[in-house]
Amino acid sequence: MQLSIVTLFPEMFAAISDWGISGRAVKQGIVTLEYFNPRDYTMDKHRTVDDKPFGGGPGMLMKTEPLVAAINAARGVIAGSIEPAKVIYLSPQGRPARNQDIVELAMLEKLILVCGRYQGIDNRVVESEIDEELSIGDFVISGGELAAMALIDAMIRFQPGALGADDSAQQDSFANGLLHCPEYTRPQKVNGQGVPEVLLSGDHGAIRSWRLKQSLGATWLKRPDLIEAAELDQEQQELLEQFINEYQSQ
Numbered sequence: 624m625q626l627s628i629v630t631l632f633p634e635m636f637a638a639i640s641d642w643g644i645s646g647r648a649v650k651q652g653i654v655t656l657e658y659f660n661p662r663d664y665t666m667d668k669h670r671t672v673d674d675k676p677f678g679g680g681p682g683m684l685m686k687t688e689p690l691v692a693a694i695n696a697a698r699g700v701i702a703g704s705i706e707p708a709k710v711i712y713l714s715p716q717g718r719p720a721r722n723q724d725i726v727e728l729a730m731l732e733k734l735i736l737v738c739g740r741y742q743g744i745d746n747r748v749v750e751s752e753i754d755e756e757l758s759i760g761d762f763v764i765s766g767g768e769l770a771a772m773a774l775i776d777a778m779i780r781f782q783p784g785a786l787g788a789d790d791s792a793q794q795d796s797f798a799n800g801l802l803h804c805p806e807y808t809r810p811q812k813v814n815g816q817g818v819p820e821v822l823l824s825g826d827h828g829a830i831r832s833w834r835l836k837q838s839l840g841a842t843w844l845k846r847p848d849l850i851e852a853a854e855l856d857q858e859q860q861e862l863l864e865q866f867i868n869e870y871q872s873q
C-alpha cells in the first residue's frame with residue numbers, strides 16, 4: 624500500500640515509521656510512506672504556509688497555493704494507476720472513522736492523506752481536492768498528523784503479513800461487530816484475584832464458548848449501541864442471555 628501524506632510536519636511520522644508493528648511493516652515494504660510538505664511548494668522567500676482568514680477572526684488557515692501544489696504533487700507521484708488515488712482530509716468535521724472504513728481503506732493500493740494545521744484549510748480546497756473528510760472523534764486536536772497516524776496504524780494492521788502469525792486483526796475489537804473478550808496473563812493471582820477457571824482447563828471448546836460469551840457481555844455492558852446493531856446468531860443470542868442473567872443475579 625502506498626500512502627502519500629500532505630503535511631507540514633513529516634518528522635512526526637517517525638512515531639509510526641520507526642516503531643512497533645507499523646515500523647516493521649514500513650521496513651518490510653508492506654506499506655510505503657511518502658511526504659509532501661506544502662512548505663516545499665511555496666514561492667516566497669519566507670516560505671509562508673499560513674494566511675489570514677477572510678472576514679477576520681482568530682487564527683490562521685493553511686495557505687492555499689502551496690497546499691494545493693503539495694496535493695497535486697502527491698497525485699502526480701501516484702498517477703498512472705487505473706483508479707485515481709483517493710484523497711482524504713483528516714478533519715474534526717468529517718464522519719467519525721469506524722472499523723469498516725479502515726477495512727475498506729486498507730484494501731486500496733494508494734491513498735493521499737491531507738493533514739490540516741492552524742484553523743484548517745480553505746473550504747474551496749475541501750470542495751475541489753478532497754474526496755472524503757474523516758474524523759478520529761468529536762474533539763479537536765492541533766493538527767491532522769496524529770489523526771493520520773492513527774488511521775495509518777489501523778490500516779497497517781489489516782495488511783497481509785503486517786501482524787505476527789499468531790496475531791490477527793480479525794480477532795480485535797470491532798472486527799465482528801463486538802468488543803474483544805477480557806484477557807489474563809501471568810501471574811495466576813494478582814492482588815488476591817485469580818483468573819477464570821475455564822481458561823486453565825485446556826478445554827478448547829469451553830474456552831471458545833466462554834470467550835464468545837464474555838465478548839458479547841463486554842459489548843452489551845460497554846457499547847450497547849454495537850449490540851443493538853449486531854445481527855446475532857442463535858448461539859450468540861443464547862450466550863448473551865446467559866451473560867445477562869448471570870450479571871443481573873450477581
Ligand SMILES: C[S@@+](CC[C@H](N)C(=O)[O-])C[C@H]1O[C@@H](n2cnc3c(N)ncnc32)[C@H](O)[C@@H]1O
Binds near residue numbers: 713715740766
Ligand atoms: C485546530 S484543528 C482546526 C479545527 C477547525 N477550526 C474546526 O473547528 O473545525 C487543525 C487541524 O487538525 C486536524 N484535526 C483536528 N481535530 C481532528 C479530528 N478530530 N479528527 C481529524 N483531524 C482533526 C484537522 O486536519 C484540522 O485541519
